Amino acid sequence: MTEQDYQQTYQELVTMLQDLQLGWVIERVELSVPSDLSGYFDEAQRQAETASTQAVLTKPVAKMAQAQLLRLIEATERIVVDTTDMEGELVNFLAVQGERLNGPISLGFVADEDTVTVPTMIDVSPDRRQAATELRQFLQVLRQEVMAGVD
């Protein structure tokens, strides 16, 4: 796989997340550069400074694009799938507490400044859980394909 392949896939994921109002996930990934990537950036800069106009895509640059794509895949999985998992765990927790306290228990969130208490409630449908499980599997396949991409 070339740098262009990674960038194209990255852009596809970015578009998906933006369409779902999840641009903040991308921002988180792009704002933080892990220390193990700094070497790639240094190498990319060195190449840019020394390359001719017909620059050849070299391994360090492709690796940098690969690493960035892997980070976005991981962030997507953690934020989307983990959120569904957490909601699922909380639904189970409420069920257990309801049994213990002999009545249904609900859980919601509200802000001080809200004039009317209409809390955001926890609710996760079986369909959402199923979709999250499948999403995790597809993201894992994508991760494997991306990891196998650079020789």
Added chain:
Amino acid sequence: VSINASLLQSIRLRLGRSISPSFGTSTHVGDLYEAYIFSLVIRAALNEGAVPELGGSLTFRDPDDQLTTDLLFRRSPGQIYATTQPYTHAVIEFEGKPPLEVHVGIKVIGRLKVQRECDIAVLYRDRAIACRAQRRIPKAAEVVMAIECKHIEDLDLDAASEFLGLTSDLRVKESWFFVASGDSAGVARMLANDRKEWHHQVVPGAPNNVNRLMYALQNGFKNFQAKH
């Protein structure tokens, strides 16, 4: 070989169906994470004996100290005495021990005399009641255990530095916990070197990490019971 287009299409479809309509922002996911960690504190207390069979109890109450089954948590940090919303706290009782309260997102005052946020705080119940009656902010010495919750994938060293500053200011009775959904070798090294209790990748998909935190919380309750 480029990425299979049908794989990306499958991801697109599942992504749309997996998104929670209520937790689509960074802040909202952070709130959810705090509630999730709160649930682990409750489970840890139940495991350590806050159950009728062992002479204990665990209930959920509103600011007027009335029992509630509609748990309501803050979207942003606030005062323990706030009555703007009927926020919930848990009341934990171990047989023959001082009762405790568990709060989410309250402010606490420390050595520097400034208000700091505790994502989750376990306090002595009599002190918490006094704080609500006197409309005052709890002091760190009135907090038994506190938890800093970080729903961040890429922890940076600033998070660890801030935590060290927080724990230096707020000297709680028993222990502080740094709990994160993500991980970082640098943060782990920094906190481990400072002998802090840290837990990374605490998410439902990592049961070993969840269990490790649960046992640490249970240990905190065990020590509390032993000392009282």
